[in-house]
Amino acid sequence: MKFIHTSDWHLGQTLYSYDRTDEHLYFFRQLKDIAITHRPDALLVSGDIFDVSSPSASSMRMFTDFILDLHDSVPDMTIIITSGNHDSASRIDVNRNLWKKTGIHVIGNVRKNDGNYDFSDNMITIPDKGSVLAIPYINRAYMHDESSEKERAQEECFFRNASEYVCRVNDEANPCILMAHLTVENCDMTGHRTPEIGNINSVKQSIFGHNFDYVALGHIHRAQNLDRTGKIRYSGSPVAIGFDEEYPHTVSVVEIKKGEPPVVEDIEIYPLRKLKTFPDNPVDFRKAVQQLAKLPSDDNSYIRLNVKQEEDLPSDCMEQASSATKDKSCRFCIIKFTRPDNPKLDKGNMSLNISQFSELEPDDIACRYFRACALPDSQIERYLSMISQLQNEYAIDKSI
């Protein structure tokens, strides 16, 4: 069985309020070409179709139009799409039966009958090729199983049930694939900010059991194998979602035979616009703005200005950077600001026991911190006056 594994499209995403529709359409064109060239038996999209749970009408139309066009172009390819934590499971599931009429599977949940999971509606068989158990992202509250006491055991129990189901129904001759949207322990989360990941608990790799020939994962944006044979994999996102995703974005073309390790080809997706941290190495703000002004006017990248300096940024720094990119094609987003490493940083000065700490006033604590950071006295004074101003405002507010 040959299939394309992809996930985390995040359609409808705006990056620092810039609309990304043209970039997603550019990805769609490439995905269609890949499907036409490779003629796979299936396309698997493992969650996070949209960036938000209530996508705009135009994002939804873009998705529907593309999927139908893809289906017309490669009619023998079974399309299977599941929802992720960014999607609304119930909204994605609304048109499940309508999609099914066209032979496309768009799946938002796993049904329950008398408290037991009913996987039959999530199992898609491609005759003479193999089968796919399409599991969307599932909220833990829904997974709740009274028989398992430990919190963590919910997922274990759920996937054990899934694995047992597959064992019962899958014919022995053909491979079986599991689709899921979750965090697996020890995966490489480069590019993600922890709070984004926080709402999904990580699971052990072993919960998938041995009954699947390939586990097509979504949720983590960096493409990676989790096991030695490449059987358990994240395809990664095809379009970078943020500036820290500084790695190639791909879709995977996978070929599997029962009982053999998969053969995977990661095909790079070319971005319509790059996400650039500029310049490569951080420089003084003034210098960075000067360099930005020299950026070729046809460079259409998103820009995160890379600044390192001791003093604070000027209060109109965003305006200065924006105006340096006026009349250019690039899209200025944000400033990445770092202070140089301070060799004078005195951590010893910061250590206090609890009773010493509780005796200090907030501005004493702040003062000690600023001194430990070896900030110049004039700067410390300015910060302390800002803090006291805040305290005053807060005191007035409280009296009301």
Ligand SMILES: [Mn+2]
């Ligand atoms: Mn995602």
